[in-house]
Ligand SMILES: Nc1ncnc2c1ncn2[C@@H]1O[C@H](COP(=O)(O)OP(=O)(O)OP(=O)(O)O)[C@@H](O)[C@H]1O
């Protein structure tokens with residue numbers, strides 16, 4: 049039995065869509081179930097449904113052998129995992145956004161303050177960063193910040209809140225990560241699963 053930690057939310061939806069488009073029906077019915085169970089087993093695979101930033105934690109502690117997580121998460125924090133490969137789903141990007149007409153961003157809110165700090169440091173721009181846990185678009189609308197660094201996919205959330213994109217910062221993709229030991233000790237099982245879901249040939 050191998051254990052696969054899946055990031056809940058939009059990435060899980062993208063993974064399910066990917067399995068659907070590739071006609072990989074084996075795991076679809078259980079992954080699509082709208083149950084509140086936080087893990088399920090099917091044949092030789094146990095799927096854990098975790099919050100994005102917790103996926104690498106389960107993997108680095110050996111609770112999960114494999115993780116499917118956004119690159120945003122593994123760029124924001126440091127984890128002791130093998131960052132194996134890019135996955136063909138979960139595409140979106142980080143952008144600097146704000147209300148129209150901002151000439152200088154002095155205060156910026158984000159869920160991703162480490163990535164934001166690196167971005168502004170590279171631009172040699174001194175900015176105060178405010179860490180938020182979600183709905184970051186609220187910050188410039190309510191006067192907490194001049195702008196935000198956040199994930200954009202369709203751009204609907206920015207548009208619906210009267211915000212515009214100032215700069216595209218970084219592409220985001222789904223990533224396949226593994227535990228450092230089990231990648232070698234359970235190599236065959238891991239490769240069988242990855243082969244089955246079509247992410248390696
Ligand atoms: N708008 C988006 N479009 C596509 N992918 C996204 C988007 N927002 C986030 N993601 C990706 O999906 C992952 C999970 O993000 P999401 O915000 O859906 O999680 P969550 O809010 O923790 O989930 P939940 O809704 O279960 O609490 C992120 O780490 C990122 O890689």
Ligand SMILES: O=P(O)(O)OC[C@H]1O[C@H](OP(=O)(O)OP(=O)(O)O)[C@H](O)[C@@H]1O
Pocket residue numbers: 057058181182183184185198199200201202203204205206
């Ligand atoms: O460009 P779009 O397709 O509109 O997607 C962007 C939105 O998706 C993410 O938030 P999410 O809905 O996951 O909620 P959160 O704000 O609680 O993180 C992100 O933080 C944006 O708010």
